[in-house]
Amino acid sequence: AQKVTQAQTEISVVEKEDVTLDCVYETRDTTYYLFWYKQPPSGELVFLIRRNSFDEQNEISGRYSWNFQKSTSSFNFTITASQVVDSAVYFCALSERTGTASKLTFGTGTRLQVTL
Amino acid sequence: GAVVSQHPSWVICKSGTSVKIECRSLDFQATTMFWYRQFPKQSLMLMATSNEGSKATYEQGVEKDKFLINHASLTLSTLTVTSAHPEDSSFYICSARVLEQALPGYTFGSGTRLTVV
Numbered sequence: 245a246q247k248v249t250q251a252q253t254e255i256s257v258v259e260k261e262d263v264t265l266d267c268v269y270e271t272r273d274t275t276y277y278l279f280w281y282k283q284p285p286s287g288e289l290v291f292l293i294r295r296n297s298f299d300e301q302n303e304i305s306g307r308y309s310w311n312f313q314k315s316t317s318s319f320n321f322t323i324t325a326s327q328v329v330d331s332a333v334y335f336c337a338l339s340e341r342t343g344t345a346s347k348l349t350f351g352t353g354t355r356l357q358v359t360l
Numbered sequence: 361g362a363v364v365s366q367h368p369s370w371v372i373c374k375s376g377t378s379v380k381i382e383c384r385s386l387d388f389q390a391t392t393m394f395w396y397r398q399f400p401k402q403s404l405m406l407m408a409t410s411n412e413g414s415k416a417t418y419e420q421g422v423e424k425d426k427f428l429i430n431h432a433s434l435t436l437s438t439l440t441v442t443s444a445h446p447e448d449s450s451f452y453i454c455s456a457r458v459l460e461q462a463l464p465g466y467t468f469g470s471g472t473r474l475t476v477v
Contacts, residue, residue, distance in 0.1 A: 287470070346457065348455065
């Protein structure tokens with residue numbers, strides 16, 4: 245069965261600090277997708293990134309970057325120069341296989357608080 | 361593209377009544393939709409997978425008679441919380457899988473905050 249672990253329950257940083265959110269996953273499939281979502285207080289889920297299991301290239305998007313390492317089953321997310329607007333709950337998620345019936349399994353989330 | 365519209369955004373109902381939540385795929389056909397429940401400060405837990413034209417598949421521990429799911433068309437799935445009780449108060453969110461490569465893979469509704477009083 246697939247499983248996603250986000251060991252950090254809450255992180256508090258001061259604005260402009262860099263912060264890394266950890267994500268470790270378990271799956272028996274060789275084909276899978278990993279996701280990061282942001283959930284602000286309003287509740288809606290904001291898609292941040294999708295990575296398939298065959299693409300281990302790290303990715304950078306503005307202040308966001310992701311480090312995917314299959315050897316350690318990790319897909320960590322770093323925010324550089326954090327801002328107050330980054331305050332939210334961040335979820336890492338895993339989807340095995342492909343097709344419309346593949347369900348998404350979420351980690352427990354990391355609540356990020358960025359203060360001035 | 362690939363927008364899921366979920367209504368209502370919030371609802372308050374009396375204990376013992378039923379509440380229906382709708383999710384519509386606006387610009388694509390959703391063969392399968394997923395229904396999640398999220399309690400405060402917790403993760404999203406999959407309740408059931410809704411398949412168009414057939415019975416939903418419920419996760420272990422989810423009462424199918426209490427959480428009725430109907431997916432009668434490729435663009436509409438509904439979740440009805442029957443005989444709601446205060447412990448059913450939660451955030452409910454639907455999702456559909458999107459297969460086009462340019463899109464994120466899963467699109468989510470904006471969620472429904474249910475409060476049972």
